[in-house]
Amino acid sequence: MFVDTHTHFYDQWLLPDADQAVRRALDAGVGLMIQADIDSRERPAMREVAGRHPGVVRNMLGLYPGSVAENWKEELDQVYRIAEDSRSEPGMTSGEEPGITGFVAVGEIGLDYHEGKEFAAQQKEALRLQLELAAKLDLPVNFHLRDAWEDFFAILKDCSHLHLRGDLHCFSGSFEVYQRANQYGDFSVGIGGVITFKNSGLAATVARIPMEHILLETDAPYLAPVPYRGKRNESAYLPLVAAKVAEVKGVSVDVIEKETTDNAIKLFNL
Numbered sequence: 001m002f003v004d005t006h007t008h009f010y011d012q013w014l015l016p017d018a019d020q021a022v023r024r025a026l027d028a029g030v031g032l033m034i035q036a037d038i039d040s041r042e043r044p045a046m047r048e049v050a051g052r053h054p055g056v057v058r059n060m061l062g063l064y065p066g067s068v069a070e071n072w073k074e075e076l077d078q079v080y081r082i083a084e085d086s087r088s089e090p091g092m093t094s095g096e097e098p099g100i101t102g103f104v105a106v107g108e109i110g111l112d113y114h115e116g117k118e119f120a121a122q123q124k125e126a127l128r129l130q131l132e133l134a135a136k137l138d139l140p141v142n143f144h145l146r147d148a149w150e151d152f153f154a155i156l157k158d159c160s161h162l163h164l165r166g167d168l169h170c171f172s173g174s175f176e177v178y179q180r181a182n183q184y185g186d187f188s189v190g191i192g193g194v195i196t197f198k199n200s201g202l203a204a205t206v207a208r209i210p211m212e213h214i215l216l217e218t219d220a221p222y223l224a225p226v227p228y229r230g231k232r233n234e235s236a237y238l239p240l241v242a243a244k245v246a247e248v249k250g251v252s253v254d255v256i257e258k259e260t261t262d263n264a265i266k267l268f269n270l
Contacts, residue, residue, distance in 0.1 A: 001031035002242060002257055003264035004235040006108070006142065006169050006190055006217035009035060009057065010045035013221040013232055018049050021220075022057060025235035029257075032270055033235050034058045036108040036142060036169070039067035040078050058270065060142055061103040062130055065112040065123045072122050076129060083137060104268040106134040107142025108169055111155075114146040124151060131159045134166070140267050141166035142190075149173070153180060160184040165267065170219050172200065175208045182213075188267060190217040193225035193233060196244045203248045211249065215267070216241050216260045 004025065009018040025033060035046050037060045050057040061082060063075050086102045109130045111123050134141045141164055145152055156164075164185035168178070171189035181187045191214060195202045206214065216238055218224075224233035225240040239253070246256045264270060 001261055002029055002216060002238050003261050003270070004030050004033040004218050004220075004238050005167065005215045005264050005268070006036050006192070007033050007220045007235050008038075008042075008046075008222075009033070009049045009220075010042055011221050014234070015045060015049075019052060021234050021236070022049075022053050025238070026056070028236040028239055030235050030238050032056060032058065032264070034060065034104060034264075034268065036060050036064075036144075037062045037079075037103075038064040038108070039075055058104045058268070059102075060105040060107040062105075062107045062109045062142070063126055064108055065110050065127070065144060066115070068119050068123045068126050072119070072126055076126055079130070080133065083133065087137075103139065104270065105140045105142045105166065106130055106137070107140075107166070108144040109141060110144040110169075111148035111152050112144060112146045113148045120148075120151070123148075124155060127152075127155055128159065131155070131162060131164060134164065135162040140164075143168050143187075144170070149177065153184075156181065156184040167215055167267065169217065170194070170223065172202055173205070175205050178205070178209055178213070188213040188215050188263060190215045191245060192217045192219050192241055193223040193229070193237070195241060195248070196225040197229065198226075203244070206245060207248050211259050212263060214245065214260055215264055216245070216256075 050059050167188040167190050169190045172194050194200050218233050218235050218238055220233040224231050225237055242253050242256045246253045
């Protein structure tokens with residue numbers, strides 16, 4: 001069984017046939033899929049999809065940096081309320097398994113300056129607050145980062161006392177970036193379709209990262225692996241990512257399947 005540690009069945013590009021996409025993933029050997037949270041607009045659909053596939057589709061909880069705008073405090077307040085409500089309710093909430101909050105991670109959170117830095121200060125504050133929330137809930141964090149590494153590392157250093165764990169989603173950084181992150185916590189890397197791209201350079205980096213810190217993901221419906229590059233991505237394509245990681249590591253796909261699944265189960269307490 002493979003685990004897709006970052007996907008978005010509720011995205012408008014994938015939502016019309018989300019249930020069929022889940023079934024295609026299961027047929028491809030992907031037994032667990034984790035949806036990253038974005039904001040209050042997307043969250044209802046996210047929870048509805050998970051509710052139709054209990055034990056198969058799990059959810060994160062968090063405010064995406066690209067959703068940090070004028071109303072970011074209201075958005076973050078909703079995240080806090082959901083976390084607190086879920087902690088206080090016995091049993092499970094709709095579509096989620098029993099356990100603290102019912103969510104498997106705080107994410108996807110982080111910093112994204114790709115479209116500009118108008119809300120950079122607010123993004124940094126939202127990130128710090130959500131790191132504190134993750135520590136309080138004893139949950140891993142799922143990071144989204146674009147064009148903001150230095151600010152990210154400054155925050156991670158300041159928050160090292162929180163003893164954070166988690167993963168760098170859609171990782172495409174250098175081995176040195178991976179090492180630097182792990183000075184301040186215990187962080188894996190989420191490897192997706194980019195590793196199959198001819199000129200990405202990611203394969204050389206993954207070759208150096210220890211297997212115990214490698215997770216598989218699709219980020220569906222985005223970043224489809226070769227030969228589907230440029231088309232809609234699905235969790236069913238995760239074995240293509242696994243095959244490339246196996247090639248890079250010089251081991252069988254079965255080894256990659258077992259080790260990355262074990263890593264995901266351990267990190268997200270699946």
